[in-house]
Amino acid sequence: MSALLLRDLRLALRAGGGFGLGLAFFLIVTVMVPFSVGPTPETLAVIAPGVLWLGALLACLLSLDRVLALDWEDGSLDLLATAPVPLEAVVSIKALAHWLTTGLPLVLAAPLLGVLLNLPAPGYLWITLSLLIGTPALSVIGTFGAALTVGLKRGGLLLSLLVMPLYVPVLIFGAEVARRGASHLPLEAPLLMLAGLTLGTIALMPFASAAVLRVNLR
Amino acid sequence: MSIWEYANPKKFLTTSERLLPPLWGLSAVLMLGGLIWGFFFTPDDYRQGATVKIIYLHVPAALMAINAWFMMLVASLIWVIRRHHVSALAARAAAPVGIVMTLIALVTGAIWGQPMWGTWWAWDPRLTSFLVLFLFYLGYIALWEAIDNPDTAADLTAILCLVGSVFAVLSRYAVNFWNQGLHQGASLSLDKEENVADVFAYPLYACMAGFAVFFVALVFYRTGTEIRARRMAALIARERMAADA
Numbered sequence: 001m002s003a004l005l006l007r008d009l010r011l012a013l014r015a016g017g018g019f020g021l022g023l024a025f026f027l028i029v030t031v032m033v034p035f036s037v038g039p040t041p042e043t044l045a046v047i048a049p050g051v052l053w054l055g056a057l058l059a060c061l062l063s064l065d066r067v068l069a070l071d072w073e074d075g076s077l078d079l080l081a082t083a084p085v086p087l088e089a090v091v092s093i094k095a096l097a098h099w100l101t102t103g104l105p106l107v108l109a110a111p112l113l114g115v116l117l118n119l120p121a122p123g124y125l126w127i128t129l130s131l132l133i134g135t136p137a138l139s140v141i142g143t144f145g146a147a148l149t150v151g152l153k154r155g156g157l158l159l160s161l162l163v164m165p166l167y168v169p170v171l172i173f174g175a176e177v178a179r180r181g182a183s184h185l186p187l188e189a190p191l192l193m194l195a196g197l198t199l200g201t202i203a204l205m206p207f208a209s210a211a212v213l214r215v216n217l218r
Numbered sequence: 219m220s221i222w223e224y225a226n227p228k229k230f231l232t233t234s235e236r237l238l239p240p241l242w243g244l245s246a247v248l249m250l251g252g253l254i255w256g257f258f259f260t261p262d263d264y265r266q267g268a269t270v271k272i273i274y275l276h277v278p279a280a281l282m283a284i285n286a287w288f289m290m291l292v293a294s295l296i297w298v299i300r301r302h303h304v305s306a307l308a309a310r311a312a313a314p315v316g317i318v319m320t321l322i323a324l325v326t327g328a329i330w331g332q333p334m335w336g337t338w339w340a341w342d343p344r345l346t347s348f349l350v351l352f353l354f355y356l357g358y359i360a361l362w363e364a365i366d367n368p369d370t371a372a373d374l375t376a377i378l379c380l381v382g383s384v385f386a387v388l389s390r391y392a393v394n395f396w397n398q399g400l401h402q403g404a405s406l407s408l409d410k411e412e413n414v415a416d417v418f419a420y421p422l423y424a425c426m427a428g429f430a431v432f433f434v435a436l437v438f439y440r441t442g443t444e445i446r447a448r449r450m451a452a453l454i455a456r457e458r459m460a461a462d463a
Contacts, residue, residue, distance in 0.1 A: 169392040
């Protein structure tokens, strides 16, 4: 299993595009926001936590079709399915690799991009922390979406349509933590809900992902 | 006699065809009766005036929007556990009906909200979770349409329905939480059921029953269509194979 993780990470690093593209997308979304809502610092400060969360979510979504598609095309997914490792573990590793190559860089980039959006000072800690807690859930849920659409020729747009509604609770609680953090409000409740969502999805979603992957592989 | 007999498409078709005319009739009587009773023979509300009468479309549609998803969840479970094709096709047949009900609830809600709240749309928890439900329906229908192999499509949509149900419930609570966090005043979330007086309630019950029977009839009808479409596809495939041979 660690060999699989290392393989995925190496592929993502050497094949290029993998996490660089997600980061670049995050950057460009953040840059486009002031163009669309105007450069007033007060406006930007209000929307900054939400925009950063939405940008990170979209960057995550954009990179989902890479999670399984390449392995599906060259047949290594079939080999993995017949390997003496449960398929649930394989999809968990895939999600972990996706998080390490996409989610983690986004978490680290978010405070930097916060500067561009005039994020209030206490917000930096909480945007980083909420993304750190929330992005694993995005990767795990996204892997389910990728497993659903892996057999389809033009699955990209459908993948977004399927995954976006599933992201709603994570986005709500995550952005709530960041927003409350930025304006000094009590945030234990959304923080705990976000952590609960992440732990719950990490525990349960691999079973659903493996189930749909088995259907697609048969 | 067991309910699983209707897993046989032939048996399902003959029975549902026998049931359909009385179901259509009953739903027409209940819906028309309830709507006419509600629209013309109930007094205007002392605060809302005649606008209150949109309740006879809004509430039954919203009720059926949620129950249609629930029916799809049960049908999907039956398909996953017992592999009865009719069950998967019934779930598929119910989805477009459910999405239309959701749309009716959203649109009538907007039309009702405009004079009452002064706005077509507000990010009230109820409204928002209905919008999310609409998105879930969209994804479910799109996935059915996207996959060619009918059994693969049935399996994948069934699992999507199960996972989606969990996340739909989660979204409902998340949205509740989110809005309270935003603005404290609950001035928008009128609890409609509590204030309804008997004069309004009886025609409302008739409309709700009418919508429910209408939904059952539509699902029977559409499931029959799906079964026939499946048979035709099988016949065409057989003919093509015979022609090739």
